[in-house]
Amino acid sequence: MKDIREYKTNLRQRYRAYRVKLTADEKSRLDEDVFQRITRLNQYATAELLLVYVSTPIEVDTRRLIEYALSQGKRVAVPRCVPNTRRMEFFEIRSLAELSPGTFGVDEPQPDPERLVPPEAGGLCIVPALCYDEYGYRLGYGKGYYDRFLSGFHGVTVGICYSACVRRSLIHGRYDRPVELLITERYIKRTVPPTGKEKFRNRWEKNHHG
Numbered sequence: 001m002k003d004i005r006e007y008k009t010n011l012r013q014r015y016r017a018y019r020v021k022l023t024a025d026e027k028s029r030l031d032e033d034v035f036q037r038i039t040r041l042n043q044y045a046t047a048e049l050l051l052v053y054v055s056t057p058i059e060v061d062t063r064r065l066i067e068y069a070l071s072q073g074k075r076v077a078v079p080r081c082v083p084n085t086r087r088m089e090f091f092e093i094r095s096l097a098e099l100s101p102g103t104f105g106v107d108e109p110q111p112d113p114e115r116l117v118p119p120e121a122g123g124l125c126i127v128p129a130l131c132y133d134e135y136g137y138r139l140g141y142g143k144g145y146y147d148r149f150l151s152g153f154h155g156v157t158v159g160i161c162y163s164a165c166v167r168r169s170l171i172h173g174r175y176d177r178p179v180e181l182l183i184t185e186r187y188i189k190r191t192v193p194p195t196g197k198e199k200f201r202n203r204w205e206k207n208h209h210g
Contacts, residue, residue, distance in 0.1 A: 004171065007171065008139060008142065008171075011130070011131055011139055011167075011170075012130050012131075012139065012141070012142070015130045015131045015139075015165045016058060016130060018162075018164055018165060019058040019059075019162070019165075020058060027061075029185075030060070030162055030185045031060060031061040031064075031185075033185035033186075034060050034061075034160050034162075034183055034184065034185050035061070035064055035065060035068075037183050037185075037187075037188050038065060038126070038158070038160065038183055039065070039068065041158070041181070041183075041188070043124055043156050043158070043181070044124060047074065047123055047124035047156070048074060048075060048123070049074070049075045049076075049077065049117070049121065049122065049123030049124070049155075050065075050066075050069045050074050050075065050076050050077070050123060050124050050126070051077050051078075051079075051090050051117065051123050051124065051125040051126065051155070052065060052066060052069075052076065052077075052078060052125070052126040053078065053079060053126065053127075053128045054066070054078050054079075054096075054099060054106060054107045054108070055128075056105075056106060059128055060128070060160045060161065060162065062126060062160075063096060065126070066078070066093075066096060067096065070093075070094065070095070075092055075117075075123075076092065076093055077090040077091055077092045077093065077109075077115075077117040077123075078090065078091065078093055078099070078108070078109055079108070079145070079149075080102060080103075080108040080109055080111055081102065081103035081104075081106075081108070081145060083103075086143060086144050086145060086148060087145065087148055087149070088145040088146075088148075088149055089111070089116060089117075090116070090117040090149075091109040091110070091111060091112060091115045091116055091117065092109075092115040092117055093109050093115070098110065119149060119150075119152040119153040119154065120152065120153075120154045121154070121155075122153075122154045122155035122156075123155040123156075124155060124156050124158060125150070125153060125155055125156065125157050125158065126158050126160060127146060127150070127157055127158065127159045127160075127179050128140070128146070128159075128160070129159060129161055129165075130165065131161070131165045131166070131167060131170065132159050132161045132165070132166050132167075132170075132179070132182055133166065133167045133168060133169045133170040133172075134166065134167075134168055134169065134182075134189070134191070135169065135178055135191050136157075136159060136178030136179040136180065136181075136182055136191030137169075137170045137172040137176055137178045138159060138170070138176075138178075138179065139170055147175075147176065147177075150177045151175065151177065156180055156181070157177070157179040157180050157181070158179055158180065158181045158182075158183060159179035159181070159182045159183070160182075160183045160184075161182065161183075161184055162184060162185060163184035163185060163186045163187070166182070166184060178191050179191060
């Protein structure tokens with residue numbers, strides 16, 4: 001377990017450093033390309049409900065996406081961490097102005113029970129990560145909030161990431177759920193489960209590199 005934690009810590013540091021070093025212009029161009037690919041998806045066009053994280057400065061921007069989806073009349077829900085737990089819940093919002101700094105300083109909605117969107121409600125969920133692999137498995141921030149939420153989610157999952165933060169494969173657990181689509185500034189990829197050969201490769205990396 002110590003080796004796996006070190007492996008993940010090193011990757012988090014690497015991809016966080018890459019994002020921090022992006023200039024404002026570079027990040028703006030990358031975010032624009034990702035935005036265009038998301039909004040051209042058939043899955044986005046047909047989705048009535050969008051579940052999407054509220055981006056921080058080092059993440060692929062979602063604030064423009066939230067405003068755009070709201071302007072189209074879509075229902076939009078964003079996450080709030082449940083205090084003193086490792087769970088999060090999504091609440092529907094009408095505007096970014098409704099958000100205020102919450103857990104870890106991330107903008108969050110108010111916990112209005114009438115606006116709570118349960119995982120089984122489905123919809124299209126935009127999932128963040130510091131790193132993805134080609135099969136849709138993700139490396140998050142290490143708290144497990146999305147892992148827990150996605151275990152009960154019944155809709156379509158889309159991971160968004162910069163292409164420089166995508167690896168061929170990541171070590172993942174038995175219960176980790178890959179996203180169904182992976183979008184970067186360069187491509188849209190439908191992810192597939194690893195083949196037998198790739199499963200062997202993942203096990204080899206786990207045994208030899210932690």
